[in-house]
Amino acid sequence: MKTSVNILEESDRRGCLVIISWFWLLWLAYDPICSKANLSTIVGNNRSPFGTGRYGHSVRSFADLMSETDISFVSSSRPSTDRMSSTTYDFMDSGLAPRLSTGSATSFASIHSGPKSIGPNSQQGFSSVSHDSGGTSFSGSTHSLDGMESEMRRLKLELKQTMEMYSEACREALSAKQKASELNRWRIEEERRLEEARFSEEAALSIIEQERARCREAIEAAEAAKRRAEIEAQRRFNIEKALKEAAQTKKSKGNLSYNDIRYRRYAIEEIEEATQYFSESKKIGEGGYGPVYKCYLDHTPVAVKVLRPDAAQGRSQFQREVEVLSLIRHPNMVLLIGACPEYGILVYEHLAKGSLEDCLFKRGNTPALCWQIRFRIAAEIATGLLFLHQTKPEPLVHRDLKPGNILLDNNYTSKIGDVGLARLVPATAENVTQYYMTSAAGTFCYIDPEYQKTGMLGVKSDVYSLGIMLLQIITARPPMGLTHIVEQAIENGAFKEVLDPDVPDWPVEEALSYAKLALQCAELRRKDRPDLGTEVLSKLNELRDFAEEKMNYLYFAGSFGPSANHSQASITPPLSQTSMTPTNLSQASINKVKLPESQPRKSS
Structure with a gap:
């Protein structure tokens, strides 16, 4: 956008300078102030206005003319360009013909009595004029003015074309400037939308993270509740199990106490006599809770198992074996014949x-x-x-x-x-x-x-x-x-x-x-x-x-x-x-x- 503005301003400056240059030439040629005396002075002195910057009492320098010329339209919306163009054209159409007619009707011979000539160095649209001592050649002056008028018409046409091109360039520059402004506004709008989208995305991510945190908290709370429920269920199960075991144990003890007479009770003296007081010669093995002896009781070969006194759980295990085996009758189970409960002795069938x-x-x-x-x-x-x-x-x-x-x-x-x-x-x-x-x-x-x-x-x-x-x-x-x-x-x-x-x-x-x-x-x-x-x-x-x-x-x-x-x-x-x-x-x-x-x- 800055490049377009710079190009526009540069084109404005160049166009302004071209217009002012042509305007100055036209003013120099047709200004009423430029009387015949001044023109003869200019021609006689053979000075160029571009060399000295002034001539006579009414000629202004190009710098003064540039300083007094309004070029503010360059950076504006170009309302003064058309006005200047129309003013210039009106001036050229209205002022040029009378001046040319006036100049053509007047003879250069009446200006000075002496013969003078315009030197060959002065070639700004003027033809050389020769003055004889007796008068001025009118045909040469008429030819020079006709050439000047044709040159002016050509310059006018070129100036008009230049102004049209300049106006078109100004319009295109203005359109480009408007498009650049629209693009800038579109870019700003897109940036705003992107910023809003970014804010929306951040807000959505924040909401998602909060939802995840709440979900984790809910899962942890559910797991904690599940663990508490499992602990409570296990506690109740253990209580019910203990109560049931107590009832069953009580019932089993009642049944065992009723059936404890199913096995034969032996006196310690009978067992000592049969085993020869637990002789090593009668010993046939070592059980889990004591030695085993082979002997005869009631004329039947039996195996006597004696519980060791140092067994940590011996007495309770012995009682259990007596209670259980007295109720068991199976061909693949060792038959319990009797026992001596006072001394922890079991009597089995011998195999x-x-x-x-x-x-x-x-x-x-x-x-x-x-x-x-x-x-x-x-x-x-x-x-x-x-x-x-x-x-x-x-x-x-x-x-x-x-x-x-x-x-x-x-x-x-x-x-x-x-x-x-x-x-x-x-x-x-x-x-x-x-x-x-x-x-x-x-x-x-x-x-x-x-x-x-x-x-x-x-x-x-x-x-x-x-x-x-x-x-x-x-x-x-x-x-x-x-x-x-x-x-x-x-x-x-x-x-x-x-x-x-x-x-x-x-x-x-x-x-x-x-x-x-x-x-x-x-x-x-x-x-x-x-x-x-x-x-x-x-x-x-x-x-x-x-x-x-x-x-x-x-x-x-x-x-x-x-x-x-x-x-x-x-x-x-x-x-x-x-x-x-x-x-x-x-x-x-x-x-x-x-x-x-x-x-x-x-x-x-």
Whole structure:
């Protein structure tokens, strides 16, 4: 915009100077003041008005003329330009003809008597005039004036064209100036709109940030309210649970006090006489809470378990074992014959083959168990354990399930013993049985990791112990790191190498299915372990049926006989049917549901 104004002002100045220059020439030529005397003086002196700046008494300099000329129209809206142009044209139209006619009618000879001539240097539109001594040539003067008039007309035409061009330039400059002003106003308006848009955007962002802050506060308040509600719900649940446990405990104590006469009471003198005062020669093992002695009471071989006086929880655990076992009758549970409650002594039936641990690790030169018997023992253990878990009104959790607490009779029928660690656990929603224990009870490597970490006891705590024991049954290996060893063997395709080498004819496919089931039972997370009744026991029953079919085929085919690879235990006829009596009321023991192939054990 500044460039346009500068160009406009420069064009105004140039146009003004051109107009003034032409105007001065016209004034010089036709001003009435320029009389014949003055003209002769100018011609005689041969001076140029541009050289001296003045002539005669009435001639003004160009600077004076410029100073007196109004050029204020240059920066205005051009009202004076048209006036000046019209004035100039009027002056030229009105004044030029009379002057020319006056000049043409007058002879230059009357001005001076003497002969004078205009020199060749004076060439501003005048022709040279020669004066003779006798007069002036009138024809030369007329020719000079005609040339001057034609020159004036040409100059007038050029001046008119110049003024028209100047006026057009002024109008274009004015239009450009107006457009520049409009553009400037548009730019200012756009800047204002942009500023308003920026302010609006900032306000919107501020509102959004405030809404986000309020949303976060609302979410935090909702989470806090949810936590308070959960705490309150948990508190009420604990109160209701405690009240229910108290009522059930009271009811259980009443029932136990009514049934505590179900077992035989022995006097301490009878037991001392039978054990020869607890002689070391009668000692056959060490239980979880004291030594075990073999003796005869009422002409029946029995196992006497004596509770150690230094056991921290011995007396209460002993009372619980007596109360529980006196009510239990199951072919896969060790039978409690009697007790001496005053001295903390339990009397069990004696099982000739000892513990499963002794048979697996061949202690005392015991023969190795064939795979058919191992599959049957696994199914029997699961059957007895499910019986404990389905006890009414409260389920029983063994908490110390291991091969050392599994006893075998002459027919290698397995029975679960040492139920002294069992707890009465109230059932909760969704068939999940849990109870909070202040200290973990059981044997290392067989204890449920979640129970050991949190103290929350459940029926699936026994499932973990069962999984470790099932792996020991087919591998005859210690429990430490056994799950990892079996997993690696399965992944590397070397599963057959981890099986007990004392059994040469393992059915690898069935053993692999058995091992995968055991690994599922030994999952670290309780929720990943299968259900004992619907999944574990049904699969083990299928494997037991498969083993009995193989054993019956070999038995009736007469292929049994002494060999280096078959011990007495491996040729014993299958007597599992005789071990199942009508007292086995566990529905899971006869529910044989087809299970899908076991999945690999998940790591936690």
